[in-house]
Structure formats: structure tokens, C-alpha cells
Amino acid sequence: MNKLVASMRIALRALQVNRTRSALTMLGIIIGVAAVIAMVGVGAGATARIQAQIQSIGSNLIMVTAGSISSNGVRLGSGAGVTLTEDDANAIATECPSVSAVSPTVRGGVQVVFGNNNWATNAQGVTPDYMTIRDATMMYGQFFTADDVDAAAKVAVLGETVAQTLFGDADPTGQAVIIKNVPFTVAGVLTPKGQSPTGQDQDDVILLPISTAMQKVLGANKANAKAVGSLMVQAIGPQAMDQALQEVTDLLRERHKILPGMDDDFTARNLTEVYAAQESSAQVMSILLGAIASVSLIVGGIGIMNIMLVSVTERTREIGLRQAVGAKTRDILSQFLVEAVTLSLLGGIIGIIVGLAASLLISHFAQWSTKVSLLSVLMAFVFSALVGVFFGYYPARKAAFLDPIEALRYE
């Protein structure tokens, strides 16, 4: 310990003597570390944004949409079929052990009017399970209840965009709005969720009890009064997703009397999985940015090696003298290693500060969220120390194994 402090002092003195040179050498490491910190921060920010979006669509979500049908050779889009019903939803809820909640959903475009304001939006008929399935919370008022669904009550829950457009910043709870000429009471407003992973505004929506929506607003399907467009299914946990998907598929095939070998008349998709692919691509970008930035760290390390070699040559006589008065191989080795590591660590610390500042500037001016984790700071610190050891070792070894006679005689 005593010796380490002593070699630190020797190293700091040697670095002070050549201040400009030390600063320029450190600059390589500073730029390298700052680049790594900032770039990984940018990547992590992007990943975090995508994660937040995935959270916003609801956790452990399986979407079941009615399959496409073809009539007379014309294939209609998915959801056009009438194969999914509220009864399917109830059956899934009761018979699939890996499913915790199901909400049948119908949707359609509506014009909503309040006073002399009006707004075209998307109405969804859902059940109260929607709240848990989508991880939704209320900003104002209450979500409608199962009783409201049973009674086909004329209550509506507004998305934040709709509320903002019609009512401004005021709390619209208890106000009356007119949807397709039917008066509704506003039960509450959802907490905004922002963009979906596909870029849609998730707050531009009106939620109605599914019964009310089918009977009074969107109109029931003529072929099957109980048909719904889709089912939102929530699995009991992230690990149960595959199991839940299998159970839902098996149950629906059985209920729809689809023989083995025939295609499903519905589509069940694990939405989380779809969006997780985007997340992993953001992570790949993050790693790529970090890797490119690390190249500059390596270049900085080579700069250290270069300067340390010059320093060893310049101080050959000093090394010879130290050897003559009793410095052992490892004493000289540690002296020059400590010097290299001091250079790279000082550079690393300054680089971390510069990198943090850079990512703050990026967030501020480029409106690009960055997220510098403690881990990446620690990694940068450790990595810069390792750069010092790695690139300092060769010059230090060269110094340690000088022949003392030659070194003392060196001019």
C-alpha cells in the first residue's frame, strides 16, 4: 500500500512535468469514453422509449381477431368475419387456466359532439376487464362497471386527446356528449398513454360498454348479433404467454368446429412478442453505437502506449539509476503501469463527465431521450483502467527489463 501510494506520487509527478503531453494523451481517452457514454445513452434512451410503448399496449396481451372470409372469391380483411362472439370470450375466460382476463371488443368510427365542438374518433366497445388488460388508469372519474355493460348504460370514457379537443383542460366528468345522435354521460378520462409502438395515438379513443356500443352506436352484425371484432386476452404472466396462446387456439378451434388440418378462422397473436422484436432491434443499435465508440477508446489507448514508449526512452537514465539503487523488475513495471493507468483513469473520469454533459445536450437540443445508466458509467471507468493496463504493459515491460548498465550509459 505504502509502495502503491509512492508509485502514484512518482507517476503524478512525471505526468505534471509534461503537462501538455499528458493532457493531449488523455484527450484520446476522454473522447473515447465520452463517445461510449453518450452513444450508449442514446441507444438506451431509444430502448427505454420502445419499452414504455410496449408497456402502454398492456402486459401479456394476446390479440384474437376474427379471420378473413372470402365470398365468391373476394377476400375481405381480417376482422370482417363474424366468427368471434361474446360467448367465445366468456368461454376463454372460464376454460383457459393460463388466461386471467378477456375483453371482447368492437370498434368503429364515430363523430362525437359537445356543444359546438365535434371530433371524429374511434369508438371501442369493451368490458371493464379492459382496464387490467391494457394497464389503463383513470385521470378523471371512473371506468364503467359490469353493471353498466349489463344495462347497456349510456356512459363513455374518453381518451385524453378526445377530452382535450372537446373540453380543453377542464374535467369533463358528468358532462353530456352526443355520439351518433345518442347522448352519453362522460364517466371519466383515461390517463394518456401516448403513441403505440406502431405510431398511433392511443388517446384518440372513446370507450363504451360493449353492449351499448353494439346496440346503440355501431350496430350489431346482421349475420350474428353476438359477433365481435376482436378479443383482447391477458395471460396470467409473461411465462404463460405461449401456453395461453395454445389454450385459446385449441379452445376456439374446438368451439368453431374446425377439423384437424383445416385453417383457423381467427388469428391469435402475441402482441408483446411482436413489439419485443422492435425492442431488440433498438438494443442491437445501442450495442452497435457502443462498439463504434469503443474503437475510439482503443485508438486512445494506442496513444497512451505511444507516449509511454517515448517516456520510457526519454527516461532511460532514470530507469537505470532506479535499477542501480535497488528497484526490482516489478518496481519499474508498476511505476510505468501506474503512470499509464493514471493517464487513462484521469482521462476516463473526465470522459465520463464530458459524456454525461454530451448526453444532456443531446436530450435538450435534439429532443432525443438519452439514458445514461450507472452501469455504463462504471463500465467506462473500468474499461478505461483496463485500457491503461493493456496499453501500458508493453512500454512498462520494456522499461523493467532494460539492462541497468546500458540504461545508465544512455545519452
Place this chain on the structure above:
Amino acid sequence: MAAVIEIKNLVKDYMLGQVPVHVLKDISFEIERGDFVSIMGPSGSGKSTLMNILGCLDKPTSGSYKLDGISVANLNRDQLAEIRNKKIGFVFQQFNLLARTSAEENVELPLMYTDASARERRERAMAALLAVGLAGRQDHQPSQLSGGQQQRVAIARALVNDPKIILADEPTGALDSRTSIEIMAIFQRLNRQEGITMIMVTHDPDIASYSNRNIRFRDGRLQGDERVAQPREALKDLEQLPAEQPEELESA
């Protein structure tokens, strides 16, 4: 008195390209504890090589060398470094002080490679500086000291570890004659009062006349080895020199 240095049948060959050069050819001698020996000889006579071997900086090709009873011929690099650290003090012609480093820290240098604490290092360095008459100059850097003062810092550095022997390679080669005699006065005092064995290479017969024994080299062989009948007294010689301001006050 027991011998501090015993050399028997010492041979040192170098390979100069493909040609072997015999630098030291079968040399045997002993140096007594507490002696003051000067080694003389023309360039190329092998005296520098001998000094390197005596200083444990180099190993003999064959033959034996015992320093303070330890056979050093078969020691490795780090063991030799330890012997140099514990038993030998070096004084060089060009002083070899670390630039931009205070006198005190220069003197501390050998102690950096021991277990001595910072406090102990400082105390011993100050004591060594006092012994060479440089008390009060501990914070001066080499560039602020005269040649004689720099050589005295170097002597303090050689002393600081309580060595058995001090090896001086042309210690007065870069100094004027008065300063040279001052250095000899310090050598004689260390030799007589502290009992340190002094071994000194010099070209100058005047300087050699301050030693007790004179070994002469030529062509890698011992040519002469005689005791100096009446070594000169450096202190007396200094008194007889025309009065001059004591050096300590010159560059203050």
C-alpha cells in the same frame, strides 16, 4: 580485518558481433572491510567492467565474486537488485540525480525500494544530507545546486541505506580541483569515521593519492596493487588552498 570483497579467477567476455572480446582475464583480489581503494587504468583496461561486476550490475562469465560473504554469481536480476539496494552505494561521474526533484527526494530514492515508511525515509534522508554538509538544502532541485553540491547529494543518496561499500566511478571527473578535494574529504571522513569501504575509479593520480590502496589495470589484467604509503589528507590540503568562500554560500 575480514575481506568484504573476494574475487577469484574472475573472467568476463563479451561477444562483439561474432568475435569474443576478453575484457577481464583471470583476476583475483580481495578488498578488506574499511579500506579505501582507488582503481586506475587507461580506457579499455576493463576497470569499468570490473566496477559493473563489483556493483552487481553485471555478472562474471566465470570465476567467483563474494560480496560481504555472499556469492553473487548465481543470483537473478531481482536478487541482485536487492543486494545493490542493501549493500552498495553508487556515486557516478555525472551525478545522475533526478531532475525537477528535490535533493531530499533524490536522497530518498533507494529507500523507495525498501519497506521504510515515508517518515523514516525523510528522517534518514535528512540525516544523510547533514552528513555531507547539505543541511538546509533539502528542498533545492539539482538545477539550483552547484556541481559539487550535486555530487554531495549523490553521495548522500549512496549513504542513505547504510551500505557496506560505496562504489564511485570517476566521482571527481566533472568537478574542478578544489571541489574534487572537498569530495575526497567527505570520502575520507565516511571511510574513517563510518567505516564504509570505499572503492573509486579515477584517472587522476592526485585523486588516487587520497586512497589507502591503489589497484592498476591494463588490458584486462591486474598490473599493480600497492598500498599507498602515506595517503594525502584532504582536509589539510583544503586548508592550504587559497581561501575561497565556502561553496554553500555561493549559490544560495
